[in-house]
Amino acid sequence: MRHTSTQYPAGPARRTVLAASGGTAAALALAACGAAGGRGTDGGSDDGKPRRGGKLRAAFAGGGANETLDPHLTNLFADAARAKALFDKLADFGSDMSARPRLAESWEPNKTLDRWTVVLREAAWHDGKPVTAADVLHSYRRIADPGRAFRAKASLEAIDLDASRARDDRTVEFRLKRPYAEFPNVLAAFGAYIVQDGTETFGRPIGCGPFRHVSFTPGRSLLTRRFDGYWDGAPHLDELEFTVADEESARINALLGGQVEYAHELNPTTARAHEKSGRVRIVRLRNSAMQGFVMKTDRAPFDDRRVREAFFLIADRRELVDGALSGAGEIGNDLFGKGYRYYAAGIPQRKRDLERARSLLREAGHGGGLTVTLDTSPVATGFVEAAEIFKEQAAEAGVTIEVKVGNADTYWSDTLDSGVLACTRSGTMPIETHISQRLLTDSPTNATKWRHEDFDELYRQAQATADETERTALYERMQRRLHAEGGFLVWGFADWIVATASNVRGVAKDAPANTLDWARFDRVWMA
Template sequence: MYDGPLDNPRSPGLRRRGFLAAAGGAAGLGALALTGCTGPAGATAGGGGTPRRGGKLRAAFAGGGASETLDPHRASLFADAARAKALFDKLADFGADLAAEPRLAASWEPNDRLDRWTVRLRKASFHNGKPVTARDVLYSYRRIADPHQAFRARASLEPLDLAASRAPDQRTVEFALKRPTAEFPNLLAAFGAYIVPDGAQDFDHEPVGSGPFRFVSFTPGRSALFRRNDAYWDGAPHLDELEFLVANEESARLDSLLGGQVDYAHELTPTTARAHEGRGQIEIVRLRNSAMQSFAMKTDRPPFDDKRVREAFFLLADRKELVDGALSGAGEIGNDLFGKGYEYYADGLPQREPDLDRARHLLKQAGAEGLRVTLDTSAVAAGFTEAAAIFRDQAAKAGVRVKVAMGGKDSYWQDTLDSGTLCCYRSGAMPIESHFSQRLLTASTTNATQWRHKDFDALYQQAQSTRNTQDRAAVYARMQRRLHAEGGFLVWGFADWILGTARTVRGVAHRAPANTLDWARFDKVWLA
């Protein structure tokens, strides 16, 4: 299982003909520029120039048919998430290194115990002119935390004691927490943790947010039209209008981009990128480090309950061959740790290289010579079946026989979470701390490697109780050294997320992984 919009790669909807009809066959009127914050996250592609006001941008995303929604707390598809970002704001969002950056929150400050945080809001207004207040924040979070609803951010907000949290004035929220939480800002930036007006329930007819665009119209599975919010707190967008169009097939998105019917095409393949990069028709933008690619070993059952077998499998993998073959080179090699390039990543550990002799020695020590193991995979995600076949051949060189088993798309993530011993796995961007808490603690509900160690849990709690950032980073580094030595994730690569834009596009942020602030951020767009 993998988190963020990346965990919904499949969705029904319009095929190519239906999409082109929805687009009306009209030529694209402009171009997209996704500009970001200053610093590394703000690095852009497509050239610069002086922003120009006016025009409509058309952006093509895969959709979800009738299940699509403008409810920002229910967003799960990439299209849902991009539309939510245009209409609504969060208190914080993630920068390119997955560190939380303030948005509607002007500041946050903890008490000495790190179990109570004070958030002060910046001056911002909803589309109806009413100010964003602390009551709106508490209503939004309590709605998300409703145990009777399946809102995406509910698990992320679990550390909050919302019954004890309060609003002492209109622009101050005092959050009570159930336990010390040094990484509290990550809760504010959690996927789907958008602020909506107090009492809001209906979002698909005339949703009111505080985002850079205002609602005009929405037809699920087809299109959504938004208009510039001139009163936006972060500066009015340059575009007059922003339209989202649905095209489920990658070929439909590409054809519409090449034909001038759209200016932005989300989620293109490495093959498409190779075919069009540098050819002059369109611009290819690669969002680096957007998806961890790995094999997950169940550490609680044979043969992977023996850490010598796990280490041997680390040494069987030729990571460059996997990136070149399974990702068509659209990525970079991993080092058996999540979050390359993210805040707190342990980049000082030596890069693991293939060592078949050492792998054979470890397997012999573990009494696992001639080992046979089943590797579960599926066409549920790009590169999974290719990676399985490549690793099967790599393992055979050390006498390990890997049987590749194909699973169904619909049940793959749930099936492999609890069953089997070895499976293909990937994850979207999230803070390293969230990766620990969601996947590697004894109580984690998506613990695909069944990694359960009380001393590891204690280190996580120590980190969360540590106020000093450097001291906390040292604890995270210790946890990562343990995982690098004997963990259950064989992280072989990090895939690029690939976008296509018209040549007139300016300022596309290309250092922002998918799911971060500058991914699909349309509020700084201008048409060249």
């Protein structure tokens, strides 16, 4: 179970990072290619050989005057992109959600999977000092500080940081509280960046990422410059500037007007309007967000598995993707993580079956009709549209859906414990993380209220199983159970859309939002 970088050759509001169901903390990040420099690009025969030089300006929705460059406080997409430019993590996720080495050169567990040895690669900080084990332990202990509210804290919960130690300058021994076969996911966790030992302020941050800090005005811009000593090779760009444009219209107009060369987060309608104009390049980051409905399994009517199955069969997934996402996505199969490591692709795609749905509802005592309130909100693209579409679909099965539009600012907290049926979405994360944070009895964001001790035991068995084939089989058992009777009605997976100037090259296509190659500007160049 030894992993080294040589295995991977080179090659809460709408603006909140797409890390979890709403604003909840979660692990995240991902990429298409390997640790030593994934180089998936937007393709095209005119890309040619990368050219060095030039400045790229990237427009993101920002966080206002309270923005910080503290990488452990990343919350918005802009925060995550800036942190990636300035800092690095021990690992990051590939597009299949498997952990790929970054600052970690290798990792290896003991036989019982409760002690992991991580060897660091030779890497330097922007001031020339080497990245060391002391930096790693300082960073993780800072994140795990109970007096702070860092998003990665939950991901590091399995580590006994008091017992963990530096064997030497480039070797860290992590001792865990329990067997954890998927420990590399912790190293890749969203926000788990490594900072210099002792660092607590970030006014002029010294990072180890591909770009060095030049200047920063919160709520306006961050200017960075190429770091020639970056361990994964110096960026092609001379300079990279992050600018703030909160409204989508402002971002696309800045791109069209030549004020920026990269516009993050466009809706499908905008993308279609400009895709064939020749003025910009549209890049679709496939499979970036799960879209679905949460059925709360601990209360009527969804405490009856027959009702849950009926709702699975009511959904016309293609109509939901086409209507709520304007076709910018693919249909789901009531499981999280399509295309990710451990995804149970062998489970047949569920199809709409109104006759069977009506039969199940009759068996559950709802032959005379059923009325359910569906909570939704404009908090995310397509939520209100999906609710209205599903309302019409349910009516064909004799179910009355009452759509309730809630407050976007409080939607996620309101629907975590309240109500019976609600729109939901989730960004990229490993299937293991999705299960541990949302589907165990003590999971912190268990919106479906799925609580089954035998299911919890399957998860524990998986984490104590060193053999990957056996572990994969356990994950499939869990997913078959969820597909049959779980509380997530996953109807689709949405694309994430960015746009660039026509002379920008090297933007990864196969990198869902918040993954290694997403917003990876060290591999971008100007043609």
